[in-house]
Amino acid sequence: MILLARLQFAFTIAFHIIFPAFTIGLASYLAMLEGLWLKTGRDVFLRLYRFWVKIFAVSFGMGVVSGLVMSYQFGTNWSLFSELTGNVLGPLLGYEVLTAFFLEASFLGIMLFGWQKVGPKLHFISTCVVAVGTLMSAFWILAANSWMQTPAGYEIRDGVFFATDWIEVIFNPSFPYRFVHMVLAAYITTGTVVAAVAGYHLLKGTRTEPSRVMMNMAVGFLAIVVPLQILAGHEHGANVYEHQPIKLAAMEGHWETYESHAPLVLVGFPNEETESNDFSFSVPNIGSLIVTGSFDGKIRGLKEWPAEERPPVGWVFWSFRIMVGLGMIMLFNGLYGAFALWRGTLHQQRWFHRLLMFSAPAGFVALITGWITAEVGRQPWTVYGLLTTADSVSPVTASAVGTSLIVFVFAYTIVFGAGLHYILQMVRRGPDRKIEPRSVPPDEPVLGLPLALGREVPPDPQQR
Amino acid sequence: MEALNLPFIWAGLLAVAVFMYLMLDGFDLGLGILFPFAATDEDRDVMMNSVAPVWDGNETWLVLGGGGMFAAFPKAYAALMPAVYMPIFFMLTALIFRGVAFEFRFKASGSGRRIWDQAFHWGSVIATFSQGLVLGAIVQGITLEDGRFAGGMFDWLTPFSFVVGCSLVWGYVLLGSAWLIIKSEGELLAWSRKVAIAAAGVVLLMMVIVSFWVPALDAAAADQWGLRYPNVDWSKLAPLLPIPALVLVAFVQLVRSVRNHSLYGPYLWSISLFLLGFIGLLIGIFPYIVPYELSFTDAAAAPNAQALLLVGAVIMLPIILAYTAYVYWIFRGKVAADAGYHH
Numbered sequence: 001m002i003l004l005a006r007l008q009f010a011f012t013i014a015f016h017i018i019f020p021a022f023t024i025g026l027a028s029y030l031a032m033l034e035g036l037w038l039k040t041g042r043d044v045f046l047r048l049y050r051f052w053v054k055i056f057a058v059s060f061g062m063g064v065v066s067g068l069v070m071s072y073q074f075g076t077n078w079s080l081f082s083e084l085t086g087n088v089l090g091p092l093l094g095y096e097v098l099t100a101f102f103l104e105a106s107f108l109g110i111m112l113f114g115w116q117k118v119g120p121k122l123h124f125i126s127t128c129v130v131a132v133g134t135l136m137s138a139f140w141i142l143a144a145n146s147w148m149q150t151p152a153g154y155e156i157r158d159g160v161f162f163a164t165d166w167i168e169v170i171f172n173p174s175f176p177y178r179f180v181h182m183v184l185a186a187y188i189t190t191g192t193v194v195a196a197v198a199g200y201h202l203l204k205g206t207r208t209e210p211s212r213v214m215m216n217m218a219v220g221f222l223a224i225v226v227p228l229q230i231l232a233g234h235e236h237g238a239n240v241y242e243h244q245p246i247k248l249a250a251m252e253g254h255w256e257t258y259e260s261h262a263p264l265v266l267v268g269f270p271n272e273e274t275e276s277n278d279f280s281f282s283v284p285n286i287g288s289l290i291v292t293g294s295f296d297g298k299i300r301g302l303k304e305w306p307a308e309e310r311p312p313v314g315w316v317f318w319s320f321r322i323m324v325g326l327g328m329i330m331l332f333n334g335l336y337g338a339f340a341l342w343r344g345t346l347h348q349q350r351w352f353h354r355l356l357m358f359s360a361p362a363g364f365v366a367l368i369t370g371w372i373t374a375e376v377g378r379q380p381w382t383v384y385g386l387l388t389t390a391d392s393v394s395p396v397t398a399s400a401v402g403t404s405l406i407v408f409v410f411a412y413t414i415v416f417g418a419g420l421h422y423i424l425q426m427v428r429r430g431p432d433r434k435i436e437p438r439s440v441p442p443d444e445p446v447l448g449l450p451l452a453l454g455r456e457v458p459p460d461p462q463q464r
Numbered sequence: 465m466e467a468l469n470l471p472f473i474w475a476g477l478l479a480v481a482v483f484m485y486l487m488l489d490g491f492d493l494g495l496g497i498l499f500p501f502a503a504t505d506e507d508r509d510v511m512m513n514s515v516a517p518v519w520d521g522n523e524t525w526l527v528l529g530g531g532g533m534f535a536a537f538p539k540a541y542a543a544l545m546p547a548v549y550m551p552i553f554f555m556l557t558a559l560i561f562r563g564v565a566f567e568f569r570f571k572a573s574g575s576g577r578r579i580w581d582q583a584f585h586w587g588s589v590i591a592t593f594s595q596g597l598v599l600g601a602i603v604q605g606i607t608l609e610d611g612r613f614a615g616g617m618f619d620w621l622t623p624f625s626f627v628v629g630c631s632l633v634w635g636y637v638l639l640g641s642a643w644l645i646i647k648s649e650g651e652l653l654a655w656s657r658k659v660a661i662a663a664a665g666v667v668l669l670m671m672v673i674v675s676f677w678v679p680a681l682d683a684a685a686a687d688q689w690g691l692r693y694p695n696v697d698w699s700k701l702a703p704l705l706p707i708p709a710l711v712l713v714a715f716v717q718l719v720r721s722v723r724n725h726s727l728y729g730p731y732l733w734s735i736s737l738f739l740l741g742f743i744g745l746l747i748g749i750f751p752y753i754v755p756y757e758l759s760f761t762d763a764a765a766a767p768n769a770q771a772l773l774l775v776g777a778v779i780m781l782p783i784i785l786a787y788t789a790y791v792y793w794i795f796r797g798k799v800a801a802d803a804g805y806h807h
Binding site for chain 2: 057064065066067068069071074075076082085087091094098103107112113118163166396399400408411415
């Protein structure tokens with residue numbers, strides 16, 4: 001029963017997390033494109049805006065519907081958790097709805113369908129409002145998630161959590177790190193996709209001008225942000241070391257405690273039976289240095305805790321390594337790309353375009369493996385150290401959870417399969433060639449037209 | 465903050481959120497239900513285009529309803545959700561298919577497009593019916609033990625909840641047709657008027673049935689209305705009689721406004737009808753938030769949690785209402801019938 005409920009949560013959130021993360025980055029990118037277009041008047045920015053806004057619309061729609069599932073799942077599958085933590089987490093989620101969801105949903109309408117109804121400035125403001133909305137949403141949901149990881153500002157009476165200091169609840173110890181790490185991850189994911197689309201079209205030799213602009217923007221962006229992300233990730237790791245040492249031990253694959261000079265386990269197969277790593281390869285001494293900043297740093301090993309308090313070590317260990325590995329690939333893409341851009345050879349190097357194209361899923365996979373590291377790593381707790389996952393689950397039958405899980409898997413496969421299909425279709429088609437003067441008389445409000453975003457561009461607002 | 469009766473305020477705010485949802489998402493779900501019955505593909509385009517810019521915001525009220533209950537009444541949320549596990553799950557699945565249909569329909573062509581048309585229609589029907597089931601299951605009462613759900617997985621499935629489900633389908637059809645009267649022209653408009661009249665009749669009938677049924681569900685509800693069959697307590701019933709009287713007034717005005725070709729009248733009178741029905745149900749279950757076990761005072765979150773969120777709600781709700789109104793204003797007026805014209 002609990003396994004089914006966890007599987008359902010893991011499945012639905014793994015699907016869900018992809019879309020908000022992508023749309024957080026894309027919304028900011030769109031705001032940037034529209035701002036550049038208004039500032040420079042260059043057509044290419046508008047063409048790019050119109051191309052990405054279609055993809056944004058589809059992703060956003062999928063994020064909304066999969067998010068709706070999440071907001072009810074707390075109650076249906078995790079009702080005890082909701083009952084016990086509602087006093088603390090409820091207001092945070094309430095604020096997310098009040099300050100972010102309505103904002104995004106309402107102004108999205110203007111962003112998608114308002115070209116003929118409002119002026120370019122107001123349209124730009126709507127895009128910015130949507131972008132801000134996505135960030136506010138991330139703020140609140142990560143505050144809630146971080147509080148579950150590193151609870152603060154609360155007291156427990158009769159097993160029920162009560163907030164004693166809201167500032168401490170919201171700005172709990174891991175929140176600033178997690179928020180920065182997650183938002184940068186969202187930006188990088190989007191940047192990686194933009195670079196991949198640019199690489200694809202440059203390889204095909206189509207849509208050269210917008211693709212070059214996209215590629216320049218994307219590699220420049222990655223070159224700056226990926227190093228920042230590595231720094232942020234490192235700081236986040238130091239925070240885990242301080243507050244969730246078991247998780248850190250699992251990430252690092254340390255079974256024994258090292259008072260100093262801990263090695264860095266590069267690869268290996270953590271074995272929970274023998275409480276050691278099979279076939280491991282480590283670099284001596286630098287583990288302490290990387291985690292604590294000093295060779296003399298102490299790293300506690302998994303054996304310090306009883307087996308039932310440890311997370312599934314293999315999952316945490318490997319998902320962490322996949323995330324870091326993909327981060328390195330994206331770092332290379334950004335740094336080499338920026339170097340080639342500086343040398344003026346970026347648009348000619350086909351092998352690099354191919355690399356960028358195949359890197360398209362790197363951001364998404366890194367995002368999901370990072371999330372697995374964080375969430376599996378805090379097991380067996382929902383509220384870290386205070387409320388176990390087993391004590392959080394609803395009094396519903398396993399067959400109900402199992403059935404709904406199967407149907408969700410089925411429904412998500414169809415819906416998100418179709419969504420991916422349409423997104424890839426739009427990507428293949430690429431940005432529209434030229435902004436042509438539309439056949440529509442601009443003074444005739446045709447509400448129907450802009451809806452057909454996937455097939456037709458909205459009339460050029462400059463024609464007004 | 466001590467002077468305020470926070471649980472009462474929050475119960476009121478939650479009721480407002482649910483009513484906003486009924487009023488707004490009701491019409492776009494209603495359009496989905498009516499969708500395949502429209503005469504032509506152009507009509508269907510108009511129907512979909514008339515709600516495309518706003519449906520997302522409308523559905524957010526449902527998130528506020530769920531999130532608000534979690535925040536302000538976590539015990540009620542934890543007790544209710546397992547009880548209505550399956551209808552909630554039907555509703556969510558249906559809303560997924562319906563929501564993505566808005567985007568996918570225009571990206572697909574040929575048979576793909578037909579599939580998303582069907583998804584839009586059936587998603588709307590099932591989501592609406594499931595909402596009715598949830599509403600019916602709540603009104604008929606939830607079995608709790610020590611404040612936690614202790615009933616069976618199929619408690620929600622009763623003749624009463626089935627009837628409420630059907631009522632809501634017709635209710636949304638009424639709202640959808642009234643919305644279409646505002647947005648459409650020509651033959652579609654004439655058709656919408658016919659649908660509105662028919663739906664209004666069915667809705668009135670359903671309201672009568674449900675009204676007489678609710679007092680039979682539980683002694684507490686019976687006492688609220690003074691109708692402990694076969695006894696009638698006039699001292700309780702009499703002050704409430706204006707409600708059914710107003711229902712009749714609203715119904716007559718609704719039919720009249722449709723006949724007089726009023727633009728906004730049908731929609732306004734339809735939501736009046738909804739409001740009266742909603743108030744009627746709330747009176748039956750008052751003061752329970754999980755009928756007939758947990759009152760809203762007992763289910764309330766800690767005062768500091770309710771107070772914190774109230775500050776946000778007091779500041780944000782007027783702003784939300786303002787920009788929602790602004791978006792509706794931007795997209796005001798008739799939707800042109802030549803939606804697919806330029807392709």
